[in-house]
Amino acid sequence: MNVLKDLAIKNDSKMVLLVMDGLGGLPHEDTGLTELETAKTPNLDALAGQSSCGLMHPIMPGVTAGSGPAHLGLFGYDPLEHNIGRGVLSALGLNLDLGKDDVACRINFATMRDNKIVDRRAGRIPTEECARLCKKLSTIEIEGVEITVVPEMQHRAAIVFRGQGLSGRVTDSDPQKEGLAPLKMEALDEASAKMAEIANTFADRAKDVLADEPVANMILMRGFDKAPDIETVGDLYKIKAAAIATYPMYRGLAKLVGMEVIPTGSTLESEIETLSENFADYDYFFIHVKYTDSSGEDGDFDRKVKVIEEVDLVIPSILELNPDVFVVTGDHSTPAALKSHSWHPVPVLLHAKTARRDSWLSSFGEGQCAQGSLGTFMARDLMALMLAHAQRLAKFGA
């Protein structure tokens, strides 16, 4: 990291990082083609042969990345060094200020029957419903701690616990599988004992408060953490960076590393419009597309294909802006076949006037990227490559 910080220089170049969340996939049984390989992507296919392509490991070979570490990697941080609780990300994305004593966590509304979780997402209740339930939870009072409950999207919400002597090393209550009871939350160190106690009390009260709800009658708590002390991309790379993302968590993550989060609409077209309108004002843009991941998590191969095809349609609008460096990739793989994040390396395409061109590649896909000139590398090296191709890194040594 310090190497890049020492070498980083400013110039007028523009960099765009387009992240299709969970882009990487696995072959369809019938065709042998992944979601990306199945999608009709004439624009990305043409671009691949004019770009440097490769595959990226989000964390390290074989390790499946959560969204937090996966994005930290894309932004040039070593995700093994900076572990950020998802609660913190959610809280930041909801514009909640996190003080140094505050602990954030994330909750799911869930459906419980006979003390067993039967739906960890309470049927993905609508966001408005989530807001109503969060108001109910806000009535819970625990002595010595200020509690803020804020709805996120669908069944998701975040809680910030503010109080003296709180520490965030607390285990989840989410058992991660249906058919099990919520787990008792436990402190992983002495300093977190108070927080664990508060969390268990809160979960008990929540059960009472939600008892009369037909669907979302329980909460699952996870991702307890404090905001980490992290150096910003501005300080590290001398860039003014902007994030264009519709999902709170990704906005939170971007904010955490010092990006400005630009307000945008909920569609891809709106995100690209936001990019275009703000193109003059920043050096680096992180654009996040969520629905590749959620369709993968739902095991919906065809829908993931469709989302990728929709992204392909906006590629010309981005190229029209003539960014000096344009990268298309994912934060991790989410193969529909696995219905979850996976460890498979993620295809990446880097387009720049200063880049070599993999003219032997005919399309943008996992198989083709495996033959690309960038080889297989660590996601945390992507920022260095982007800065280099933007000619923003000075020479190392004489």
Next chain:
Amino acid sequence: MNVLKDLAIKNDSKMVLLVMDGLGGLPHEDTGLTELETAKTPNLDALAGQSSCGLMHPIMPGVTAGSGPAHLGLFGYDPLEHNIGRGVLSALGLNLDLGKDDVACRINFATMRDNKIVDRRAGRIPTEECARLCKKLSTIEIEGVEITVVPEMQHRAAIVFRGQGLSGRVTDSDPQKEGLAPLKMEALDEASAKMAEIANTFADRAKDVLADEPVANMILMRGFDKAPDIETVGDLYKIKAAAIATYPMYRGLAKLVGMEVIPTGSTLESEIETLSENFADYDYFFIHVKYTDSSGEDGDFDRKVKVIEEVDLVIPSILELNPDVFVVTGDHSTPAALKSHSWHPVPVLLHAKTARRDSWLSSFGEGQCAQGSLGTFMARDLMALMLAHAQRLAKFGA
């Protein structure tokens, strides 16, 4: 490093490392082919399909290497751990002995008008002219320090300051851009305060001494450093290594890591003759070809192509010697399109009886090497690969 040191064993094998400085390139606008891909290189092309090929990052992905760290990497050292000032390299290449209290720096003769540098290289004055000017500078006396000024090539020279209490953490006077005044040199630590003062005094006196020169009327000083304490390739790898290089800096670098520098003529043919004559006497030969880099730095695509074609012509003479391991590569990329060193990984070809053969490759070039069996790796791993293919590394563990 210690792994190799522990495993290295002696045998009778011969290794040859042929480095075309700045070999890696970028595609020509009209053809989409790099300098190496454009060059007619029938010998290297045939060799590629009978060798293991790949791409190497000189330092790390995205980081552009200076010549010093780039060569350290090729010799198996981690360039991030061993930073060597260019002044030290120049001084060593000029056969100047560096004691442990000596500080070396590098100077450029430059052209100054109205206190602004208008040409950082004084029109690349001839080497003889440089020698004359160095004599002028040698008249400068500063109390308590012995000063040796030695001409290098063209506008370049080196100075060694010998005296008690000198330390080399001093900033450059070279502003790196034309149109600016020379910078005041500053000590980066207390121990270097004396050296900084001497350097500034020397620069002032040099201005006076050169005042009547029409072109080279100023010097720019940079790369202050002491010789680092570095373990030799002999100690590390149990090899007797020789360097065949026409440029002083590369001879200096080879000497620094414990290679013997064999006197040679200034042409490529002469270098190969030197190799042939000394082939029986060493285990490892480092042959350096400079003009690929200088033509790249001049932005002269065609001349770089021609230099590569000239190198191709001597390949059969090297193969006739039947080295056990023969590597052809560069220390870094210097694309004519960028007129400077760049971060792009460097093509590498490793030929050995013990090597796999990339029979699917039809030529030696960046695109083909991207598809080679060595993949993309760090230059500092090349020495291990050479030793291994020479069967000079014992098994690790039982």
